[in-house]
Amino acid sequence: LTVIATGKLFVVLPQVAEKCEQLLREEDESTFGISETTSGILVPLAYPFPHLGKVLAFVFVSFGAWYVGRELTPGQTAVMAATGTLSSFASPLITIPYLLDQYQLPQDLFALFVLPGFLTTRLADVVGVMHLMTLTLIVTQVLQKRLRIRWVSLIVATCALLVCLGVTGAASRWYLASTTPKYDLDERLLRIEIPSPHEDVFVYRSRDKITNRPPPQSSTLDRIKTDKVLRVGYHPDHLPYSFFNLQQQLVGLDVELMHRLAMRLQVRLEFIPYAYDTVIEQLEAGEIDLAVGGLILNPERLLRAGFTQPYQTATMAVVLPDHRRGEFDTWDDPHMPLDLQLGVIYEDLVVAARRNLPHIDIVQIDSIKSFFSKDLDNLDGLIIAAEEGPFGT
Numbered sequence: 001l002t003v004i005a006t007g008k009l010f011v012v013l014p015q016v017a018e019k020c021e022q023l024l025r026e027e028d029e030s031t032f033g034i035s036e037t038t039s040g041i042l043v044p045l046a047y048p049f050p051h052l053g054k055v056l057a058f059v060f061v062s063f064g065a066w067y068v069g070r071e072l073t074p075g076q077t078a079v080m081a082a083t084g085t086l087s088s089f090a091s092p093l094i095t096i097p098y099l100l101d102q103y104q105l106p107q108d109l110f111a112l113f114v115l116p117g118f119l120t121t122r123l124a125d126v127v128g129v130m131h132l133m134t135l136t137l138i139v140t141q142v143l144q145k146r147l148r149i150r151w152v153s154l155i156v157a158t159c160a161l162l163v164c165l166g167v168t169g170a171a172s173r174w175y176l177a178s179t180t181p182k183y184d185l186d187e188r189l190l191r192i193e194i195p196s197p198h199e200d201v202f203v204y205r206s207r208d209k210i211t212n213r214p215p216p217q218s219s220t221l222d223r224i225k226t227d228k229v230l231r232v233g234y235h236p237d238h239l240p241y242s243f244f245n246l247q248q249q250l251v252g253l254d255v256e257l258m259h260r261l262a263m264r265l266q267v268r269l270e271f272i273p274y275a276y277d278t279v280i281e282q283l284e285a286g287e288i289d290l291a292v293g294g295l296i297l298n299p300e301r302l303l304r305a306g307f308t309q310p311y312q313t314a315t316m317a318v319v320l321p322d323h324r325r326g327e328f329d330t331w332d333d334p335h336m337p338l339d340l341q342l343g344v345i346y347e348d349l350v351v352a353a354r355r356n357l358p359h360i361d362i363v364q365i366d367s368i369k370s371f372f373s374k375d376l377d378n379l380d381g382l383i384i385a386a387e388e389g390p391f392g393t
Contacts, residue, residue, distance in 0.1 A: 009125045009132075010047070016129060017043040020136045038140045043132060050088030051131040053124030057092045058084035061099045064109040076103065104323045189239075190246045198259040203250045203271040205236075207287075210272055215286045224289060228267045232258045233274040233282055233291035237367060239388060241294040254292035276346070280304050294388070296348045312387070316349075318342065319371070319389050320381035328381065331356065343371050343382040353383055 002012050020039040061080055065072045072080065080099060087095040096113050100106070141147040204210055213227075224230050234242040234250065242252040250271055262269035272288050279295070282288050283305050294314075297307050318328045327336060341361045344350045345368065353362045363379065365371060371382045 009051075009053075009128045012129060013043055013047060013132075016132050016136070020133055020140070023137060024140060038143060039136055042136045042139055046132055046135050048089070050085060051128040053127035053131065054088040054092060055081075055085055056127065057096070057120070057124060058088075058099065060096060060113050061103065061105070064100065064105050064112070065103065067109065067112070068106060070105070072103065101323045104321065106322045107325075108322075187246065192245055192251050193247075193249060194251055194256050194259055198262045198269050200268045201259070201262070201271070202268070204273060207273060210287065213286060215284075220289050223286075224265065224267060229270060230258070230262050230265060230267045231270045231272055231287070231289045233279055233288035233293075234271050235276075235293035236273050238293045239368075242292060252293075254294065258292060294385075296346060298348050314385035314387055316383060317386035317389055318381040318383055319368075324380070336360075340380045341378055343379045345382075345384065349383060 002015060017039045020043065024039065058080065061084070062072055062077060080103065083102070084095065084099060087098065092113075097107060097110055100109060138147065218226075234255065236250075237243055238252070240252055241254040242250065245251050255271070258269060258271075272282070274282050274288065274291060274293075279288075279291050280301060283291060295301070295307075297310065301307070320328065327333075336359075338359055339361075341363055342353070342357075343363050343365045344353050345365060347364065350362055350364045353360075362383075365379075365382075368382065368384065368388070371379065
């Protein structure tokens with residue numbers, strides 16, 4: 001009860017030693033002085049070493065592998081147990097992240113280990129008390145050459161333990177099999193809708209069905225006022241700025257912004273798709289009045305089109321396996337491997353990446369989806385805006 005209340009095994013060491021002395025006195029009064037001295041020495045000596053409570057905490061690594069849909073082989077489990085035992089001299093708050101990296105498991109799992117820590121650490125300390133008392137009593141009896149094995153009691157206790165473990169294991173397997181977690185964050189993202197959308201909206205899925213109109217003879221704003229139509233160019237697959245949800249509705253940050261603009265102007269809103277290599281031509285031809293979708297501001301585009309003041313400044317980052325995150329702490333890390341291959345989606349970024357990272361092989365790819373395809377397993381990471389990365393992964 002004391003260790004549960006305090007959450008510190010160190011606090012109850014005097015009580016553990018006292019209880020061991022009491023049990024030894026009850027066993028044999030003739031060895032009282034020796035037993036008292038031995039217990040008082042053994043308990044502090046055994047305390048720094050890993051106890052079963054700490055070792056059992058590493059079962060979380062196996063749980064984490066199951067949780068993300070992986071399975072540790074028996075060999076990996078054995079190595080994990082051995083590594084965990086040796087690393088138990090340190091705090092689990094240090095060793096658990098290390099083991100997650102060793103088995104290439106997401107570091108986000110560590111939050112699942114920390115959240116119930118108030119309860120699990122206290123249960124681990126209870127097991128630690130039992131471990132210390134058992135170890136002290138056995139070693140004391142061995143030193144006094146008074147250790148006796150009661151085979152009948154040992155066999156009965158072992159059988160009962162095996163039965164309990166079997167029942168617990170079977171129940172755990174049944175429960176885990178029936179509650180396999182399902183990843184649905186992508187579906188939840190694709191259920192996003194525009195709150196309070198503009199009523200007069202039409203979305204073109206292809207440029208073939210667009211009604212042609214003559215090139216602009218006046219300012220864009222004057223034409224919008226005259227025609228009562230706002231034509232907005234969009235990219236159909238640029239999360240989180242413009243994309244189609246599960247209901248095939250065009251949504252996204254920039255799309256919602258255009259809904260609000262059309263409502264303020266009280267005009268019809270039309271969305272027309274564009275490609276990065278045709279967007280400027282579409283603007284010049286008057287096919288669209290403006291373009292949205294996280295377009296990058298560069299000198300080539302500035303020569304032919306105007307840009308509003310940026311409402312967001314993107315931070316470039318690298319999408320890569322979680323266990324390799326330490327390799328890309330900074331762009332100018334001298335210890336960065338020289339044989340890296342990084343993917344880039346936008347042509348503008350390809351030029352900038354090759355200029356700033358000359359020692360890295362930069363490969364242009366079609367989309368963030370293609371980065372996760374099996375055909376591009378050779379890529380070590382993907383350079384992308386940090387604001388886009390979470391939506392694409």
